[in-house]
Amino acid sequence: MTETNQARGGGLSVAPAGFSLEFHPAQASQDSRRQRSSPARSPAGSFRGHNSVDSLPHLRILRTLPGPPGGSALALLDAVLFDIDDTLYPTSEFARSARRNAVRAMIDAGLDLPESVVWDELEEVIAEFTSNYSHHFDHLLKRLRRPHFENLNHTLVVAAGVAAYHDTKFREMAPFEDVLPLLSDLKATGITVGIITRGWTVKQTEKLQRLGLVPYLTPQAIFISEQVGISKPNPKLYSVALSELTLAPGRTMYVGDSPLQDIAPPRSLGMVATWSSRAARQSLAQAGIEADHSIANFDELRVLLADTYGLDL
Incomplete structure (x- = not known):
């Protein structure tokens, strides 16, 4: 906030950062008589203080002062x-491609079974032990028998x-094409840009490196479930991030693809929950969950952040 002394009357008015106040003497006299006869009320019904800018029509707000360096003076975030996963890069699509290539390589190495049989068994292993497990192929061979x-x-x-x-990872792993340009521009605004993800610390940090995301992230704003000791969908994971970064929930947006893990938990804390539908495996309607915003890609997110939240993008 910027404090500006009134030109007349000796009081103190407060203008938002990036703005100045213009004094109108004739209007001030009328305002003074009006305020003595009937105090103004805000739309919510509560009384406004006499030093509130919106209660003083004789002070016209002008956008003349520069905002914070590298930031957006009126940003709401x-x-x-x-x-x-499936938010910054197409995890599911990539994983299918990498696993398919792995199955074919194992058959080429002498595994005497049709590709479809090996693939179906691998899918079962992944479903039972989760995608982050490190020994899928070992269990696969145990189940296929000697x-x-x-x-x-x-x-x-x-x-x-x-x-x-891993060869597939080196060749094909890449973020969605609209991700890096937006992250770069977000970093330039000066706001915090970070990650809250579920998974093993080594795997998730490797993804950040391979995807080229690290230069655009605030180093202290990376929270991985294994590292924190709390996993999605527990809202405590999001609470830890807010606490450590000293962020207000209502001024913090979280963007994710899973209604159950990425939308419901942060929204329950009052964060701005934005659902990315591009690679989502379940819709909001299917999950019976509401989001604050829905986007199909990061070009739409850019427009949302600029037009609704005042970020200079």
């Missing part, structure tokens, strides 16, 4: 935080799958 690789070295077959998976 102090931070935008993101999920990683007759199908009797004369093979089990470790070499697994290694073939792992190598193919």
Whole structure:
């Protein structure tokens, strides 16, 4: 806020940052008589103080003062935080491609089974042990039984799958094309840009590095469930981020794809929850959950942040 002494009357008025006040003497006299006869009420019905700018029509607000360096003077947000998987890059699509290549490599290494059989079994392993588990291919071979690789070295077959998976990661892992331009512009505004994600610390930080996201993030604003000791959908994970960054929930936006994990928890705390539908596996309607905003891509997010929240993008 910028404090400006009134030109007449000796009082003190407060103008928003980036604005100055213009004094109108004739109107001031009328305002003084009006205020003595009947105190003004705000739309909510509460009394406004006499030093409130909106209660003094003789002070006209002018946008003449510069805003904070690199920021937006009237921005309604102090931070935008993101999920990683299926929000910043197409995780599900990438994982299918990498796993398919791994299955084919294991068959090429001598696993004597049709690709469809190996694929279906791998899908079951992932469903049972979660996608973040480190030994999918080991369990896959245990379940397929030895007759199908009797004369093979089990470790070499697994290694073939792992190598193919990582080769795909090197070639194909990339953020959605509209992500980096927006993150770059968000960083330039001076607000906090961060991550709240569920997963293993090493895997999630590797994703941030490979996707080229690290230069655009506030270093202290990266929260990974394993590292924090709290996982989605527990709202405490989001509370930790707000507390450590000293952020007000209503001035913090969270963007994610999962209604249950990325929308309901932060919204329950009063954060601005924005659903990204682009790679979502469940819709808001299917989950029976409401979001504050819905976007199909980050170009739409850019417009939302600029037009609704006043960010200079």
